[in-house]
Amino acid sequence: MTTPLIDGRDLHRVYQTGDVEVHALDGVTLAVEAGESLAIVGSSGSGKSTLMNVLGCLDRPTSGSYRLAGEEVAHLDRNRLAEIRNRTIGFVFQSFNLLPRTSALENVELPLAYAGVPTSARRRRAEAALERLGLGDRRRHSPSQLSGGQQQRVAIARALVGEPRVLLADEPTGNLDSRTGREILAILDELAAQGITVVLVTHETEVATHAARVVEMRDGRIVSDERHVGARYLKGTGGEAAAP
Numbered sequence: 001m002t003t004p005l006i007d008g009r010d011l012h013r014v015y016q017t018g019d020v021e022v023h024a025l026d027g028v029t030l031a032v033e034a035g036e037s038l039a040i041v042g043s044s045g046s047g048k049s050t051l052m053n054v055l056g057c058l059d060r061p062t063s064g065s066y067r068l069a070g071e072e073v074a075h076l077d078r079n080r081l082a083e084i085r086n087r088t089i090g091f092v093f094q095s096f097n098l099l100p101r102t103s104a105l106e107n108v109e110l111p112l113a114y115a116g117v118p119t120s121a122r123r124r125r126a127e128a129a130l131e132r133l134g135l136g137d138r139r140r141h142s143p144s145q146l147s148g149g150q151q152q153r154v155a156i157a158r159a160l161v162g163e164p165r166v167l168l169a170d171e172p173t174g175n176l177d178s179r180t181g182r183e184i185l186a187i188l189d190e191l192a193a194q195g196i197t198v199v200l201v202t203h204e205t206e207v208a209t210h211a212a213r214v215v216e217m218r219d220g221r222i223v224s225d226e227r228h229v230g231a232r233y234l235k236g237t238g239g240e241a242a243a244p
Helices: 048-055 078-088 104-114 119-132 148-160 178-193
Strands: 006-017 020-032 037-041 063-068 089-093 166-170 197-202 213-218 221-227
Touching (some): 006 048, 020 048, 020 063, 020 221, 048 063, 048 197, 078 089, 089 148, 104 119, 104 148, 148 178, 166 178, 178 197
Parallel strands (some): 037 197, 037 213, 166 197
Antiparallel strands (some): 006 020, 006 063, 213 221
């Protein structure tokens, strides 16, 4: 039996607001195998963003166990947590989070620079990542010279350049129009079909249909966990869309 890539057990995250304790996570147990395509859905306040922060090693649970790639990370110090996060996870955010006065190429290079990759190697890898996302001819453009969809493609290239095992996408179409949103989801579909572990966090049902497995959260708990044979891409389809 294989060890799950993501393995959270009885996760609790409690915030103190004045005299009130807010249980953002209330005993969540979730395992994700390598290569899975998963959507975490729920309304505002359901706990989905808190769970994403814990899974992405951006936050630590108040209690519970969290193993990432077989390593217990729930209570590591901030520096060690950052090291594991940078090695294992790529992030795509709703707001793109690109440096405004920096070219697309330099934005994509940034994680490699933090990792100490030599200049020539990181330039080569960043150019390849942009080519993969269809932006090779836009590598010198700043974010203000790119459309919203192109900016999100740059963000995806940046997430992938470090060859992470997990891609975490938080509301990746939230700032895009419908057509551009569909284009971004098609890219994520393709990545999932290639075997990259993709975790989508969303409140939109349409976005969730792009995952083979959908977990619904409410009041800090998982209330349903279903696999969908009608997901847009399923591992083993060779990249072809599954039947609706």
